[in-house]
Amino acid sequence: MRYEAITWDRLAEALAGHVDASAPGDGGTWLKVGIDGPPAAPGAELAAALAEALRARGRPVHLAGTDGFLRPASLRYEYGKQDPDAYYGGWTDTGALWREVFGPLEPGGTGRVLPDLWDPATDRATRSPYVTLPPGGVLVLHGPFLLGHWFPFDLAVHLRLSPAALARRTEEPWTLPAFARYETEVDPAGTADVVVRADDPRHPAWTGLGR
Template identity: 70%
Template sequence: MRLEAITWERLGDLLAERLLDLTPADGSPWPRVAVDGAPAARPGDLAALVAEALRPRGRSALVVGTQGFLRPASLRLEHGHQDVEAYYDGWFDTGALWREVFGPLEPGGDGRVLPDLRDPATDRATRSPYVQLPPKGVLLLHGPLLLHHWFPFDLTVHVRLSPAALRRRTPESEQWTLPAYERYEDETAPADSADVLVRADDPRHPAWNG
């Protein structure tokens, strides 16, 4: 696969332009976009850039991070603080994401999305108000391991780090999560399955194939 060097700002602009012409296949008036990547790849930064690039183009966007939809600590840490299986399949409240984020954006939905559910630091409900996303407004959901949950995305972007870069840029306290990303590569192959691939081994000089 041939990748082209690009700046982050230019990448945000190109993705925003692509989204202007994106029509969901299921008839929903709200395009739903995944910005997938390990925390060390900083997918949330790219999601924010795309949202910023959409504004002057007259398109609303809502950035939602899966970190705001963690399951309660009593559930996700039931088997310990460093259980790889739980991290891979049980840390994020996919039911709440379906109910509060994707459900309102289905055809016939009301467009009222809950931007977060639980504060990851306090493990308490955030009680954030719902956000009304207007028709043609774009959902930008960012977080790790997104592409193996069968969410109804209309465009998927994978921000990839090589195994060496992922290990280098992951804090020591989170190194235990690395086997989950190895499994993700083996089972989901996100670099191959995503619509857009971004290589971010050098955070100053990304490359992409879109």
């Protein structure tokens, strides 16, 4: 896999230009972008920069993170607070994401999505009001393990860290086996449309579009 050096700002602009050009001319549907990567990678920052670049092009955007769709603590911690298998497959409420985010953005949907569902700090429902993303708008969803659930992304971006960089920059070392499992079972670098090497966050590199 060949990488080309790029800045985060240029990357966001390139992705926004691609997404904007891919949108249907009649504006009658929605596009979905996934920014996949471990917490040690700047996925939330890239997602926010991409959202800003899309809005500058006149595209309505709904920006969301999987950290707003975690399961209650009683379910996340059923096998302990540091179980990598539970972290990998049981922390995120993927059913809620399908129901409350992706479902309303299917053809003929309402566009009425839920910004978030659960606050892990209080371990209570957020009770956030629904928001409506107009047709022609773009969903930008960021978080880890996004590419293993068949989410209908029109563009999937994977932020890749080498095992050494991931181990060095991960604040919760007990999660590392989960990311090793993800590499083996999903092969996110082979699945994504765009791969960004983020070993050194100051000097990203990417594969380009249409690889």
